[in-house]
Amino acid sequence: MASIYIFTECPHCGKVTSADWHYKLDHLYLYCRFCGVDYSREYRYVNEKAYVEETKQKGYGVCLISKSDISNTRLYFLDEPLTEGELKVYIHRYNESDTNKEKSYLITYMDGEFNLLFGNYPDDFFLSLREHWDKYEDMYVKTDEWD
Template sequence: MIDMTSVMCSIECPNCGRSAIEDNYYKSEEKYIYCYRCGYLYKRMTKDGVNFQVDKNKGYGHLSKKSGEGKAVFFNSQMTIDQLGEYTNEFYSENTSQEKSYLITYEDGVFRCLLGTPTDNFHLSFEEFKEKMIKKYGEDEFGLVPIEV
């Protein structure tokens, strides 16, 4: 059996420079990074405990849908017209809380909010986010930054 102990914290997104989440499984050396701002994804996984596979998606945006179960979609390419129609329909469906959901594209360093309103922390650089979290939660003895989307 593999022990799946991990440390999760906020880090600077390597794609957009804002706050991303790092989930580091330090015993198995697996690592996941996902950015709820630009849609960047990084996965370093192993199936046999020895050999690793790395998957990385640059990030072209993100759909955050809040409802009873919630949903996050990270775009690994530019959104097509068909996808925009699909996500727009999903955004306006009766089981989506439009006040808490948003659809963002990220291209050439520019964020565009197509639907909804992003979170208060969305537009903060990582350093601004880190300062806000330290003021709110205090400084961590290991220098880890708390997660808050």
């Protein structure tokens, strides 16, 4: 099936994230790398009528633990509100000696607000949609080239 990766605004938090866009059908699939939402949008045709089917697994934030050995780096998606126990586990991993603290973060997303619990916001967190396209233009197809 024909699909490309694009940048788009997350339907849950509004941050810019990458998505898998099946352009012939206009289906969209994304995991937001900031709020952690798992979202899909598909068009269905039943009895010659079209309707939109959206599924949204709520996102409550993300945690990146960056390790000096990149194969040990992990990005966790919070699909439920963070518990005290989970927070302790993430803090423990963050404090391990091989963690790159500069590049690690735990960001929660609740009631429309982001909170940084440790580490630093990733650079891309503050970029607009246009700035994403400019930064990653070599990696992605620009949709405005198709106009």
